[in-house]
Amino acid sequence: MNELSRTAAQRRADEIRVFREELERLQAEHVLTLTDEQRQSVQQHHDALLGSYTATFDIDRDQQAQRLSLGMRVASFLGAVALAASVFFLFNQYWGLFPTWAQVTLLLVASLGTLFATYWIGRRDPTGYFSKLAAMVAFACFVLNIALLGEMFNITPSDKAFIVWAALALLLAYTFDLRLLLAAGILCFIAFVSARVGTWSGVYWLYFGERPENFFPAAALLFCLPLFVSHAKFQGFAALYRIFALLTLLLPVLVLANWGEISYLPFSAAAVERIYQVLGFVLSAAAIWLGVRCEWADTVNTGTVFFVIFLYTKFYDWWWEIVPKFVFFLIIGLTSILFILVMKRLRAAAQGAGGPR
Amino acid sequence: MKFAWSKSRAMLVAAALVVVTNAIALGGVAYNRSGKPDSVLQLTERELPIQWWSWPENENSAVHLRLNWRIAGGSYVWDRGIDWLSEPQLRALGFELPDAAASSEERLRAAHQTARDVFFALEFDGPAYQGELERQRKVVSKAEEESAAAVEDKAARERVEDEKENLRLEQLNGSRLFVVAVDTDADTLRQRYPDRKHYAIVSGRLELRVSGDKTVAQIDDLNVNVIRVPHAYRKLVEPLRTPESSITQYKSAPRYAATVHFGRRLEPWIVDARRLDR
Numbered sequence: 001m002n003e004l005s006r007t008a009a010q011r012r013a014d015e016i017r018v019f020r021e022e023l024e025r026l027q028a029e030h031v032l033t034l035t036d037e038q039r040q041s042v043q044q045h046h047d048a049l050l051g052s053y054t055a056t057f058d059i060d061r062d063q064q065a066q067r068l069s070l071g072m073r074v075a076s077f078l079g080a081v082a083l084a085a086s087v088f089f090l091f092n093q094y095w096g097l098f099p100t101w102a103q104v105t106l107l108l109v110a111s112l113g114t115l116f117a118t119y120w121i122g123r124r125d126p127t128g129y130f131s132k133l134a135a136m137v138a139f140a141c142f143v144l145n146i147a148l149l150g151e152m153f154n155i156t157p158s159d160k161a162f163i164v165w166a167a168l169a170l171l172l173a174y175t176f177d178l179r180l181l182l183a184a185g186i187l188c189f190i191a192f193v194s195a196r197v198g199t200w201s202g203v204y205w206l207y208f209g210e211r212p213e214n215f216f217p218a219a220a221l222l223f224c225l226p227l228f229v230s231h232a233k234f235q236g237f238a239a240l241y242r243i244f245a246l247l248t249l250l251l252p253v254l255v256l257a258n259w260g261e262i263s264y265l266p267f268s269a270a271a272v273e274r275i276y277q278v279l280g281f282v283l284s285a286a287a288i289w290l291g292v293r294c295e296w297a298d299t300v301n302t303g304t305v306f307f308v309i310f311l312y313t314k315f316y317d318w319w320w321e322i323v324p325k326f327v328f329f330l331i332i333g334l335t336s337i338l339f340i341l342v343m344k345r346l347r348a349a350a351q352g353a354g355g356p357r
Numbered sequence: 358m359k360f361a362w363s364k365s366r367a368m369l370v371a372a373a374l375v376v377v378t379n380a381i382a383l384g385g386v387a388y389n390r391s392g393k394p395d396s397v398l399q400l401t402e403r404e405l406p407i408q409w410w411s412w413p414e415n416e417n418s419a420v421h422l423r424l425n426w427r428i429a430g431g432s433y434v435w436d437r438g439i440d441w442l443s444e445p446q447l448r449a450l451g452f453e454l455p456d457a458a459a460s461s462e463e464r465l466r467a468a469h470q471t472a473r474d475v476f477f478a479l480e481f482d483g484p485a486y487q488g489e490l491e492r493q494r495k496v497v498s499k500a501e502e503e504s505a506a507a508v509e510d511k512a513a514r515e516r517v518e519d520e521k522e523n524l525r526l527e528q529l530n531g532s533r534l535f536v537v538a539v540d541t542d543a544d545t546l547r548q549r550y551p552d553r554k555h556y557a558i559v560s561g562r563l564e565l566r567v568s569g570d571k572t573v574a575q576i577d578d579l580n581v582n583v584i585r586v587p588h589a590y591r592k593l594v595e596p597l598r599t600p601e602s603s604i605t606q607y608k609s610a611p612r613y614a615a616t617v618h619f620g621r622r623l624e625p626w627i628v629d630a631r632r633l634d635r
Contacts, residue, residue, distance in 0.1 A: 089416065096419035096595075099588040104383070111375045119368040142375060146382065151419070153386040154624050156560060156580045164378045168371055175367035202451050203471040204562045204577075210471045261462070261469050269462060 006057040006128055006177060007235035013059050016046045058127040076129040077180060083133060084140030091144055103152060107145040114138035122176050135172040135181055142168050159195035159205040162188045179236050186222065186244045193218035201264070212252030213264050219249035239298040246287055246302040253280045254309065280310040292346050304343075311335065389620035395547075396557040396619045398481045401633065402611035404534040407598050408583045420586040420594050422615070424559075424579060424625070425532040426477075429485040437575040438566060442539060447574055450475055450541055452565055454572055468567035472577040476623075478538040478546045479557045485535035493524045529610055536576060539563060543623065557619045581624055584617065590630035 023042075026032040034042070053059045060066040087110075098106065118134040125131050146161050169185030172178060191208075194215045198208035208214045223245035226238035256263050257280050260272030267275070287303030290296070312332065319328050398404075405422040430441055444454055455467045480486075497520045504513040540546045543558045550556035562577035586594050597612060616629040 092417045094418060096417065096588075096591060104379075108375070108379055111379075112372055115368060115371050115375065119364060122364060142378075145375070146378060149379070149382045149386075152585055153382075153389075154581050154584050154626055155382065155385065156622065156624055164374060168374055171367055171371050171374070175364055175371075198471075199474075202473050204474050207471045207562075210469075261466050269466070 006059065008233070009053040009057045010059045011235065013050055013053055013061060016050060017062065020046070072127075072129055076132050080133045080136030080180060083137045087137055087140050088144060091148065095148070100152065104149070107148055110141045111138070111145045114141045118172065118176070128177065131176045132178050132180060135176055135178055139165075139169050139172060139181060139184060157206065159192055159199070159208075162192035162195065166192060173237075174234065177234060179240055182237055182240055183244070186240065190215065190218045190222070190244070190248055193221060211262060211264060212255045215248045215252045219245045222248060239296070242296060243298050243302055246299065246306070250280065250284060250287075250302070250306040253283060254306070254313075257310070258313070277310065277314065281307065284310060288346075308339070385622065389622040389624045390618070390626065392621065394553075394618035394620055395623060396553040398479075398534075398554070398557055398617050398619075399614065400481065400534070400617055401614040403530050404481070404532050405584070405615055405617070407594065420591055420598060421583040422586060422594070422627070423583050424479075424534065424581075426479055426534045426536055426576075426579065427489075427532050428576070429480070429488070429535045429537045437577075439536070439539070439563075439574045439576065442574045444572075446539075447565075447572075450539065450563060450574075452574070454565075455567075464567050464570075464572070467572060468565055470565050472562035472564040474580075475539050475541055475561060475563045476543045476546055477536045477559050477561050477576070477579065478540075478550050479559055480535045480537040480550070481555050481557070482533040483535070483537075483555050485537050486531075486533040489531070489535075490524070490527060493520070493527050496520050497524055526608055530608070539574075557617075557623075557625075559619065559623055559625075584625050584627055586630065587627055590615075590627065593630055593632060 023032070023034075027034070050059075050061060054061060060069050091110075095103065114134065115138045118131060118138045121134045122131040143165055146164065149155065150157060150161075166185045166188035169181045169188060173181035173185055194217075195205040195208040197217050198211060198214045199205050201211070203211060203214075222241050226241045231238040231241075253276050257273055257276040260267075260269035260276070263269075263272040263276075265272050265275070284303045284307035287299050288307065291299030291301075291303055315328070315331060315335070319331065323331075404425050406425055408421040408423040410417060410421075428436055428439055442450075447454055451473050452470055453467060455463045459467075497517070500513070500517045500520045504510065504517045507513050537556075538546055538549060543560075546558050550558075559579050559581070561579040563574055564577045566573050566575045593613060611633055614631055614633055615627050617625050618628050619625045
């Protein structure tokens with residue numbers, strides 16, 4: 001039981017609810033008839049499981065509870081962001097009034113204190129809503145801690161701050177099963193790796209974004225990580241890695257497909273744009289193919305969005321100026337229909353090969 | 358042996374991460390400030406005006422002073438372009454420059470080169486400032502000659518007064534801190550400028566600007582361009598922190614002076630600040 005995460009418990013509870021509904025239908029249609037003893041046995045087993053999940057994880061037992069939980073998740077996210085902002089402005093407002101030793105102590109105590117508070121709340125909050133709030137504040141305090149130390153002592157800004165921020169965010173994300181902190185950690189990791197890659201070519205680290213190719217190694221690392229490290233216990237973590245990996249890969253490709261002069265490649269801007277336009281189509285199509293093959297809905301969706309963006313960008317370049325607007329939008333509409341047909345065939349092929357697991 | 362991961366272990370690791378990171382940051386500060394400073398400059402409000410922030414930093418209760426540097430030979434006070442760096446020097450700093458026959462696209466690509474990490478030599482109250490005063494005096498002389506040649510020209514007379522006022526302000530509150538040299542190696546700059554009381558070596562970024570057929574280097578900024586006022590001197594500077602009291606706006610003399618040390622990592626800090634009698 002302790003091995004189970006809240007998300008896994010919720011998934012099992014959802015499956016039990018669907019099983020019960022289907023069992024009722026099967027019995028009503030006289031396809032399957034369980035004896036009273038069998039029905040009671042299944043019912044008791046499921047009730048015990050649900051009771052235990054509710055006690056331990058405060059899961060949603062029905063659809064109405066699920067809808068309310070979604071609202072709580074949204075409130076928890078907004079609350080976490082607002083509390084982090086509140087901590088920032090609190091420090092900002094009273095910061096200069098303390099002597100240096102008090103400032104350093106305050107920063108350290110805030111970082112360690114909020115970490116302890118997160119641990120304390122995490123042990124008492126099976127829902128995860130309050131631990132998410134506390135973990136976000138702990139992360140914000142640590143970010144402020146390092147940023148304000150730099151400001152206090154006039155330290156030269158460094159990209160190394162991102163790697164320790166990433167480390168803490170990932171530690172909190174994996175300990176308390178928090179996707180928000182995982183996203184924060186991934187963003188810090190992307191910033192660190194991309195800045196490092198940028199400095200190899202002599203670029204000042206803070207300007208790593210001016211050369212979009214700096215993001216590619218981070219994209220590759222993020223995509224490979226869930227392939228080698230199992231995330232079975234953390235629902236949604238592997239998908240988040242893949243989504244960020246594709247965004248980190250395809251957004252720079254999209255930028256380079258339109259502004260070739262900011263590339264590292266030693267070709268003319270037009271040639272670079274053509275290379276990245278082709279690469280954009282190939283990579284987004286490959287993402288769709290891989291997503292369908294591995295049943296990664298996140299990868300299929302992200303690949304599809306980028307494929308469509310690349311396609312429409314090219315349509316705009318080719319036809320916006322030279323064809324009447326109704327023809328332009330007609331082409332867009334017909335292309336969408338074609339795209340749906342292709343996706344339908346892909347889906348049929350995937351189902352024919354064994355269907356969704 | 359299987360390693361058992363738990364929330365308490367994770368929190369211990371997280372706490373260790375916080376403590377070690379703080380220790381490394383503070384250790385770096387201690388290293389920078391240990392031993393003899395790399396340079397010691399006696400600056401005033403002319404070179405260290407109060408830094409103004411926009412939201413949200415303007416709610417920051419800490420007080421910061423900005424290193425108000427200028428370019429030797431710059432046309433304007435706010436000009437960041439360096440026209441005394443030759444093409445071979447720019448290439449040695451790591452820039453790829455378009456040759457004379459380069460197409461407009463090649464020039465555009467050169468202009469898109471990102472800023473590079475370099476070191477600057479900052480000269481305080483030295484030949485560069487004297488050169489600036491001399492240049493301004495010549496401007497006044499030229500304006501006076503033109504005015505004398507056209508006695509009836511009211512605009513020429515006004516120009517003389519304007520230039521005299523510019524010279525007075527340059528002497529009264531113009532920054533005497535000038536960027537005089539650029540290199541990729543701090544030691545090379547220190548060897549060229551061994552006077553540690555008038556030359557500070559700082560790190561910063563240099564970028565390229567292409568205007569027409571000309572490629573000019575310009576300073577993006579210093580890596581540490583603002584210095585925090587220590588708590589002990591906060592009461593001295595904080596009352597002056599109103600936009601209306603800027604010395605350049607009110608054409609007034611500097612109101613405070615500060616001793617700034619630049620340490621082993623070339624990071625500056627204020628060791629002393631005092632009011633100036635006006």
